Amino acid sequence: MECKNELQQLLADFKANHMPSVSIDCVIFGFHDGQLKVLLLRWKNTDDWCLPGGRIHKQENMDAAAHRSLRERTGLHEIFLQQFHTFGDVNRYRHYSQIETLAKLGLPEDVAKQVVSRDISVGYYALVEFANVVPTPDIFTDECRWWDIQQIPALLFDHNEMVSLALKTLRRQLSYQPIGYNLLPEKFTMPDLQQLYETILGQTMDRRNFQKRMLGYGILKRLDERKIGGAHKSPYLYRFDKEKYEKALETESLFTT
Amino acid sequence: MECKNELQQLLADFKANHMPSVSIDCVIFGFHDGQLKVLLLRWKNTDDWCLPGGRIHKQENMDAAAHRSLRERTGLHEIFLQQFHTFGDVNRYRHYSQIETLAKLGLPEDVAKQVVSRDISVGYYALVEFANVVPTPDIFTDECRWWDIQQIPALLFDHNEMVSLALKTLRRQLSYQPIGYNLLPEKFTMPDLQQLYETILGQTMDRRNFQKRMLGYGILKRLDERKIGGAHKSPYLYRFDKEKYEKALETESLFTT
DNA sequence: TCAAAAGTGTTTAGCATACACCCATGC
DNA sequence: GCATGGGTGTATGCTAAACACTTTTGA
Secondary structure (H helix, E strand, O other): OHHHHHHHHHHHHHHHHEOOOEEEEEEEEEEEOOEEEEEEEEEOOOOOEEOOEEOOEOOOOHHHHHHHHHHHHHOOOOOEEEEEEEEOOHHHHOOOOHHHHHHHHOOOHHHHHHHOOOOEEEEEEEEOOHHHOOOOOOOOEEEEEEEEHHHOOOOOOOHHHHHHHHHHHHHHHHHHOOOOOOOOOOOEEHHHHHHHHHHHHOOOOOHHHHHHHHHHHOOEEEEEEEOOOOOOOOOEEEEEOHHHHHHHHHHOOOOOO | OHHHHHHHHHHHHHHHHEOOOEEEEEEEEEEEOOEEEEEEEEEOOOOOEEOOEEOOEOOOOHHHHHHHHHHHHHOOOOOEEEEEEEEOOHHHHOOOOHHHHHHHHOOOHHHHHHHOOOOEEEEEEEEOOHHHOOOOOOOOEEEEEEEEHHHOOOOOOOHHHHHHHHHHHHHHHHHHOOOOOOOOOOOEEHHHHHHHHHHHHOOOOOHHHHHHHHHHHOOEEEEEEEOOOOOOOOOEEEEEOHHHHHHHHHHOOOOOO
8 A cells, every 4th residue: 555655656746747648759779780679678577568768857848858768778878869750549558458568567557547548659769879878777667678670579559660660760761861870880891881771771782882872972981990800801991970971961851941 | 707717617628628738730731823821820819820730639549630620720621631740849839929929818827828838749731722721710719811831920839940840841742752632623734733843842843854754653644625714725634543642652752661 | 722701993774854846825 | 926835855964773803801
């Protein structure tokens, strides 16, 4: 009972500080071992996975709330983060047997209902450098780890749909904006970059044409160093010319207002 | 006082039936006289204009709420309607001297504050056939009419920003999707269609190349009729091949999942 | 010395642009 | 008959795609 009151109190405090009806969910993309990965959380005492998310403080910009949530899950401060869609179906919380899941959480039913009442959720996607991430669970979850995009299980709520749409948006963005700055280490080789593109788009490309196109954007700087240690011929190392990269991000498309 | 209580009651009922913290705003595009137009509302007893909007019923899908709002403002049932961005800055309601405006509305201050408290707003844009629209004000407004996109005044809240972003999205969409089905009458001429494109993109195009491109999409059907009555040579009439048009909308881009 | 990966340049094709002439209609 | 707008086809250029040989490296 005391436990229940404590929970009620927690919930009341939470409600006082956060906007009701609206939540945020983040699809965090990372790249490692030639695989595109997504960061997922496992709910306490369950085998059920979901996307990291959060709520918006009453005096906080929505984008800031998304950044905060990201920071809490990954430890990263400067990240590429972009809104991609807002999900508002009444039944988006019923795709999966959430009642079972809530039961496993051990929450009293009325508390549980408030935790997952019908919400509008704003979906963001983030691109992060895999190696720098320290995956950190939140209070509802006891595990936070990367999943290969190909091997993502059935997620809670409408989160599988969110991942699909985020990936679709990422692919489209790739076709008119440079991407990679936030997904690769500072120094990388042209084959690294190509592998990233091929992984995101799910298709192979011609090495020579790819290189020509990338260099044509004028956002890469070839270093004097080469990557050593690998078998075979040592590839050159590149890094992004941040200034030009940012400019290319702003231009965004053929049609700028 | 009674008036105030009545308002309080209205507000209480409203809050019981609608999701708090979230609203919807619609940028409704129409096309007439070679001009791209947007439907705006004038607040009661003021000269302040804003976008039509609404709230989401507790048991209503968000898209349905947007459609309902559109229907109420235009009388139209089947409309092209698409979410384009969600606005969540804390200060988005302070771009303009809203306090003055609220004063003019004649609402008691505490009621007024609740009416325009800080919200997340989901922006939709709609393409409608100008001639079929019956502009209809809502309870907060006493005028609803079309404005040339070039002549839109300073709007309340962040609504100018919303119009800009909606237009930008529309322009981008034009570059990889056919548009026109919802903006033109059933039968139209190639010059009509070109004028629509030129108006949206804000640039002129070559007649011959435009026609080649449009016919190349395979979504137009040339009718045997020609448009009569105009001066000069009578142009052919076309209409969209709805089936192929829909298919083209789904394909959406080079990169389909 | 061999296999595997990386560096480099040329040819080709498809699509978008540029451009000019003839025809119909109302005044 | 003439000014205006609409119908049609061809030449050109640029970007993206296709494609092959040489070089380096570790095993």
